[in-house]
């Protein structure tokens with residue numbers, strides 16, 4: 076029995092179907108991330124779970140109860156908004172205690188709980204301030220404090236870090252991870268940042284156009300994306316997707332790319348000769364051959380991005396572009412001709428028409 | 440900013456002119472009200488020749504201005520409170536909810552501004568005369584007859600609607616998740632955020648109700664229920680009433696407006712400009 080069960084929900088605004096037949100199970104204590112491009116329906120799903128929107132079809136269960144038709148306050152959830160949504164006229168303490176006050180809790184008890192949550196988030200010094208007297212990062216923490224104070228069954232986060240600068244974002248991301256380790260509260264977290272998804276999520280739900288594309292653990296999505304979309308969405312820099320045809324030679328299989336180069340693939344892929352496929356090669360699974368005449372894809376370097384720790388190399392040849400990423404510095408220059416050799420064992424293979432990942436043969 | 444001498448002069452002249460135009464008549468009324476000798480109708484003094492409280496004493500004790508002042512205050516206080524409350528509730532619905540027939544409701548409220556008072560005076564008179572079902576009494580000759588017709592005022596409804604529209608939707612959602620009911624969202628989240636506008640609406644409402652003349656005329660015909668504007672009218676046509684006393688009552692009538700304005704001046708000004716730079 077999951078902490079949150081979303082069963083085949085659909086949501087239409089007027090004639091527009093925004094969410095189509097989405098099912099998600101979140102286990103108790105699990106940190107689940109919803110990810111997808113803008114407009115894919117992440118916020119809408121979160122608001123459906125919160126009860127801020129009513130599902131057109133399907134059912135939602137939280138903590139074993141059917142809450143599909145219940146208002147937010149009967150769902151035992153707390154939500155952190157992208158804009159933080161702190162009540163401007165209330166102090167930090169009043170903001171955090173508002174839900175408790177509405178529930179009729181005694182003042183002394185509220186003060187105690189607010190203090191405990193404030194301590195957890197290092198907000199003790201700020202309790203008497205108004206939201207406008209806080210920095211962006213502090214506001215963000217208050218909005219999390221407001222959720223924590225209530226000790227709900229589920230935390231819902233809607234892109235809580237998107238208004239922070241890059242450095243603070245990484246820091247708060249770590250804090251959220253820590254907090255979850257300590258409190259172990261079931262969480263559903265919306266983001267469009269795949270680094271957040273990979274680092275925070277124990278389960279990731281990839282959405283596109285209101286549909287679930289894939290649900291899985293971060294590394295499963297990375298290693299075995301269900302389709303071309305997920306492959307392109309997970310991982311930075313994005314995966315290289317190269318069109319080609321399958322060539323079978325006895326027991327060995329390879330993909331012939333448009334430029335004529337052959338890339339060997341695992342024999343286990345269930346493909347037939349001449350099948351049109353898309354080969355997925357992650358930039359970090361590419362290496363540069365020591366000898367230029369080695370078997371691989373010979374290309375020309377067009378650009379190099381060096382971040383110090385990482386080196387991203389853009390390469391090109393007519394009809395084909397490749398991005399390679401290296402953890403160590405290489406002495407390459409723009410304009411240089413190189414031969415790129417993929418790690419065959421890690422290549423992904425998709426059917427060209429269905430765009431789905433090619434299954435493995437059972438007898439392999 | 441530095442000013443040349445001639446600019447300073449021009450500024451001073453302009454201020455003096457404005458002061459005379461706006462404060463002159465009021466000063467004239469004060470001077471006349473405190474002047475012992477009576478003046479001719481239409482005459483105002485620039486300075487009282489011999490200062491006296493006599494006219495005020497007469498207006499208060501003999502002309503019983505306190506009765507009418509009391510009536511006016513009852514009507515204006517209850518009226519303003521109810522009007523502001525009703526307007527705020529209506530504005531909440533118009534600004535934050537979507538419902539069937541919303542455009543029609545909006546238009547109906549708007550149309551009440553477009554109809555002149557005189558046009559609705561006879562239907563209003565008939566309604567006030569009519570007996571209320573079940574209770575079997577009419578509102579005629581009661582305070583309610585003067586209060587209820589001004590409780591719904593399109594101006595303050597629309598003023599508050601605009602301000603409430605500016606409150607971010609997320610705040611409402613956050614309150615809803617925090618467990619607030621519809622009324623609690625209104626009370627704890629929306630109202631505190633439109634406080635300046637609420638003050639502005641209340642002041643305008645106060646002035647509007649204080650100045651009501653036609654309505655009390657239609658709503659009551661018992662002299663002991665008259666409000667100040669109505670009684671002023673009846674004094675003006677009274678041949679034997681001295682002009683100075685009439686003017687003394689006028690001064691009494693303006694005092695509450697001025698007090699309210701002075702007390703809420705800051706609120707008033709911030710409310711007027713708050714819409715310009717939202718914050």
Ligand SMILES: Nc1ncnc2c1ncn2[C@@H]1O[C@H](COP(=O)(O)OP(=O)(O)OP(=O)(O)O)[C@@H](O)[C@H]1O
Pocket residue numbers: 088093111112113114115116117118119120267
């Ligand atoms: N109240 C509404 N009325 C009509 N359409 C809506 C409403 N809310 C959302 N939508 C539509 O639903 C779709 C999904 O919106 P949603 O806000 O869930 O996207 P999202 O994945 O959160 O995007 P983003 O990353 O930009 O926040 C969008 O196409 C949007 O236009």
Ligand SMILES: [Mg+2]
Pocket residue numbers: 117118119
């Ligand atoms: Mg969103």
